[in-house]
Amino acid sequence: MILLDPNVTALLYLAAAVFFILALKGLNSPRTARRGNLIGAFGALVAVVTVFFSTRLDNVPLILGAIAVGSGVAAPVARRVKMTQMPQLVALFNGVGGGAAALVALLELPHAEDAWVRVAVVFTLLVGAVSFAGSAVTFAKLQELMTTRPVVFPGLPVLMGAVLLAAVGAAAAVVMGGSLVLALLLLLLGLVAGVLLVLPVGGADVPIVISLLNAFTGLAVAASGLVLGNVLLVVAGTLVGASGTILTRAMAAAMGRSVAGILFGAFRGSSTAGSTVMSDRPVRSSSPEDVAVLLGYAQHVIIVPGYGLAVAQGQHTAAELAQALESRGIRVDFAIHPVAGRMPGHMNVLLAEANVPYESLKEMGEINSEFRTADVALVVGANDVVNPAAKTTAGSPIYGMPILEVADARQVVFLKRSMRPGFAGIENDLMFEPQTTLLFGDAKESLTKVLGAVKAL
């Protein structure tokens, strides 16, 4: 195999790093985002091809086989996954990346002769393991393999403290002596710490933690780049670490939370209050025909789409309903909460898929003052993002999160599958208010019925 000159290799890695920067830059605007992503993928291709021609490698057929297996598994899954399941898939991919970084560091430990290289090794091991295990838990939460509510048990902070202390001890020992057994122990402690870190995080905060773990994996990759002396890994990992940190803070700000509050809020104990209580207060429910009358004779309708709409794949029906109402001369807006769906910006993706015109998609700041003059607010499968408890009930898991002020509308119609509480695990008092009507059923079926009834008016 012809080996490339080290300078050529360095230049090719530099090119790949520039492609990655352009990829992130492109993601700043919807118009350039897709091209940016393709540039990033091209950069990755350049880098992977370069490594085969710049380093003397054994086991090449096996490596190519492993690459084929990895792509063969991931690409079809990524192609076929439903848009609504996107967040857990991102979590999963992040986790395996963290795991890969930890394994690379583990295998490099015997070759790490300088103490500062071993510092980078233990950092990668620990952070990669935390990211792997933490992502696995967020995946389980989003896939509803386990409860989405915060899991807290007595002694959790103490256990967490003990694990971290042991990890610091093991890390120090590895840096000093390079023991492989202790490195394995450190890996194990990292896995436990990752689980313990994410268990107490509940509900709508999970996507923010995914973003944080994403940044962690970036840092682990950067550190593994230091271990291997590979500049591309250092640059790419650092880029992701830094941009992931910014993104995590931006997401947390969109929900009125602090990152520390998200991670450690549940330790304070009060946030699970009321989460298991389901009251039997009476609600008003009605038929699709009644809802159609309410909508058909309104002047201004605001549709508030949420996760339930996404799950039911009802975005196309919602778009049709909006069109039917508009053809009757009714003004229809879509009120998009920044975290509607299951991840920030997720709902925009879904409604864009259904060709809802851009001008009808209103962000929270724009639309909140308009609820006061709206005749009907139609809440489709959303719950937490319209829950007034976020403003009134201190200690509620969503307290402080900015909400859509649906309660101000003259009439509120909830399309809901059941009275089951939303993602945050708390009941919504708005459903028991006199101006509120509920229409039970699958969001798409209910919308279809309402649409039919509106057309028949």
Add this chain to the structure above:
Amino acid sequence: MDGISLLTITVLAVFVGFEVVSKVSSTLHTPLMSGANAIHGIILVGAIIVAGQATHPWVLAVALLAVVLATANLVGGFVVTDRMLEMFRGRKEKPAKPAPKVGAPGPGVPQRETKENTEATR
């Protein structure tokens, strides 16, 4: 490469990272997260190097596992991000609207968009 050069590169990369995503709108938070996710899959390069220099069978086995995981992160990450961004095609009609008003540059804008759209439908 010496420590100081690596440190310089790292610090500069931190600033580039902060700068590049500092003004992103919440609309694109999800794709951005996913795109950044794909980029750290480049740990694949490290995994390949480790696997290519492995001499003990168990080292090779672990390294190959790392290659599989890293590839899944890299390939899956870019594919998933691409699918998400595909959904934003409808949005591109918006900047096309004011284009005719501008006159001369008008035709150029839709043209570029048709190109992107064909690319999108592949």
